[in-house]
Amino acid sequence: MSLTDFWLISAPGDKTCQQTFDKLNNVTSKPTNMSMNYKFNIPDLKVGTLDVLVGLSDELGKLDAYVEGVARKLAYYLGDVLEDVKDRLAENLTASGVDLTSYVTRFQWDLAKYPIKQPLKNIAEIISKQVTQMDSDLKTKSSAYNNLKGNLQSLERKATGSLLTRNLGDLVKKEDFITESEYLVTLIVVVPKASFQEWEAKYEKLADMVVPKSSRKITEDAEHGLFTVTLFQKVVDEYKLHARENRFTVRDFKYNEQALAAGKDELNKLAADKKRQYGPLVRWLKINFSEAFMAWIHVKALRVFVESVLRYGLPVNFQPMLLQPYKKSQRKLRENLAILYNHLDSNAGTATDSGYDIPGLMMNQQEYYAYVYYPININFWERI
Numbered sequence: 001m002s003l004t005d006f007w008l009i010s011a012p013g014d015k016t017c018q019q020t021f022d023k024l025n026n027v028t029s030k031p032t033n034m035s036m037n038y039k040f041n042i043p044d045l046k047v048g049t050l051d052v053l054v055g056l057s058d059e060l061g062k063l064d065a066y067v068e069g070v071a072r073k074l075a076y077y078l079g080d081v082l083e084d085v086k087d088r089l090a091e092n093l094t095a096s097g098v099d100l101t102s103y104v105t106r107f108q109w110d111l112a113k114y115p116i117k118q119p120l121k122n123i124a125e126i127i128s129k130q131v132t133q134m135d136s137d138l139k140t141k142s143s144a145y146n147n148l149k150g151n152l153q154s155l156e157r158k159a160t161g162s163l164l165t166r167n168l169g170d171l172v173k174k175e176d177f178i179t180e181s182e183y184l185v186t187l188i189v190v191v192p193k194a195s196f197q198e199w200e201a202k203y204e205k206l207a208d209m210v211v212p213k214s215s216r217k218i219t220e221d222a223e224h225g226l227f228t229v230t231l232f233q234k235v236v237d238e239y240k241l242h243a244r245e246n247r248f249t250v251r252d253f254k255y256n257e258q259a260l261a262a263g264k265d266e267l268n269k270l271a272a273d274k275k276r277q278y279g280p281l282v283r284w285l286k287i288n289f290s291e292a293f294m295a296w297i298h299v300k301a302l303r304v305f306v307e308s309v310l311r312y313g314l315p316v317n318f319q320p321m322l323l324q325p326y327k328k329s330q331r332k333l334r335e336n337l338a339i340l341y342n343h344l345d346s347n348a349g350t351a352t353d354s355g356y357d358i359p360g361l362m363m364n365q366q367e368y369y370a371y372v373y374y375p376i377n378i379n380f381w382e383r384i
Contacts, residue, residue, distance in 0.1 A: 004379035006104060006324050008040060008300055010308045010372040011341055013317040020319035027340045034329035034336065038105045040320040042301050043116045045123075047316065053306050056120055060303045063128055064374075067299050070135045071292035075380040077142055078285040081278070090381040092286055095293045100378040105322060107297060114298055124302060127295045134288050145274075145281055152270040159267065163190045163224040168253050169260040171219050176228050177255040184211065186230045187239065190249040193223055199248060203227070206242040207235040293380070300374055307372045311344075318372075337371065345370040 014020050021039055028034045047053070079089040095103035109116070114123045158167040168188060177186040191199045196217075204210045214230035231239055240250045301320070308318040325333050367373075377384075 003101065003324075004377055006322055006376040006378065007035075008304055008320065008322055008374045008376055009337070009369075010304050010312075010318045010320040012312045012344070013319055017317075017319040021321060023340065024321055024323075027336045028323070028333060032329075034326055034333040036324040036326075038322040038324075040107055040301070040304070040322045041109065042305050042320050043109045043111070044316070045116050045302075045305050046119055047309055047314065048119055048121070050310075052119075052121060053310055056124065057303075057306050057310060059121075060124060060299060060306060063124055064296070064299045064303060067127065067131050067292060067296040070131050070138070071289060071296050072380060072384075074134070074138060074285055074289040074292055076383060077138065078282065078289060079381065081145070081281055081285065092282075093289055093293075093380050094286070095290045095297075097290075100293065100380070103294070104297060104376065104378060105324070107301070107322075109301065110294065110298065120302060120306065124299075127299060131292055131295055134292055138288070141281060141284065145277060148270060148274055148277065152267075152274055155263075155267045155270060163219075163221055163226050164249060164251075167263065168226070168251065169263050171226060172253075172255065174255065174257065176216065176218060178230050179255055183232055183234075184230055185233050185236060186214075186228050186255070187236070188218075188251045188253045189227045189229055189243060190251060191225045191227055192247060193220065193225060195247065196225055198246070199225075199227060202246060203229050203248075206246070206248075207231065207239040209235045210239070289380070297376070300376060303374055304372055311372060322376075337369070341370040343370075 011020050011024070014023070021037070025037055028037060048056075075089070075093055078092060079086050082089060082092070093100060098106075114126060116123075118126075155167075158165070159170065160166060172188070178184045179186075189199075189203075200215070203215050204212055209232040211230040214228070216228050218226045218228060220226065229239075243250050304320050308320070309316060312318050323333070
């Protein structure tokens with residue numbers, strides 16, 4: 001069974017709605033069980049006028065897609081923030097403190113958030129405003145956290161990597177430099193490993209006024225070595241030019257103890273900021289995903305209610321039901337439902353359409369069945 005695919009359907013009530021549910025269970029269990037079935041409880045909502053219902057049907061379709069989209073953005077961003085423990089995303093996605101399957105299969109309308117005495121349009125607007133605010137807050141919070149993370153990664157990259165680009169503050173010491181001379185300056189030069197001997201032979205001759213025997217190797221990595229050389233200030237530009245001609249790279253670096261300390265402080269500060277923001281951001285994402293997911297299922301409930309009233313008429317008498325199809329049973333399940341509900345609309349689609357055995361398939365909007373039908377895919381931990 002695909003644990004994440006559900007079919008939310010409704011059918012007119014028989015003498016009792018329990019009979020409607022019993023008929024479904026009977027049809028979906030022969031010759032073998034095709035689905036797990038649950039009653040989907042929707043309270044007595046205010047019906048309103050036919051014109052309002054027709055307009056609302058279209059609006060709810062757009063709201064459904066929007067709310068699901070925001071819930072997915074929250075889930076995916078939580079996965080990004082979790083980084084090394086991203087594989088635990090699924091267990092972090094809950095609704096009202098329970099796993100998503102439990103929430104959907106035991107759905108109870110939230111009377112406090114969405115008062116049923118309000119017109120349906122008002123309830124839809126409450127959900128729309130609530131989720132639009134989440135979407136806006138997510139943009140603000142993700143932008144701030146991404147900037148912080150990007151700045152930290154940039155500094156971390158500079159603290160490692162090639163000697164041609166990395167921050168040199170951790171590698172050099174004050175004694176490597178002439179710092180208190182009006183005329184002399186110490187340069188830092190990156191030399192390819194294969195050219196160490198060439199450097200030793202040439203560095204004093206790349207310009208006049210180079211201090212003899214002033215070059216020292218500070219460190220090396222797999223590809224380069226880092227050397228100092230001391231010379232007069234006035235020949236620095238000429239020295240850089242001739243160094244470049246010999247594939248020696250003079251790093252633009254001046255030894256400044258305060259600047260180096262500030263650089264280290266900046267890295268530590270950003271790392272601490274990220275660590276400090278991580279916990280509250282994860283909590284915010286989990287809470288708001290839960291809110292968005294619950295709002296989405298309420299939109300599904302509204303859609304089933306509106307569509308059922310439009311299809312089956314008044315007085316309101318229908319049974320909403322949630323089916324969780326077993327693997328490879330979807331085609332047969334469609335066929336059995338088509339037979340069971342054929343009397344509602346003999347021109348409706350049947351299971352002759354292809355593709356029902358593809359797990360996670362989102363039915364296109366043109367698909368029409370004799371019964372009210374909306375798909376629910378609760379897999380929010382994998383991108384679709």
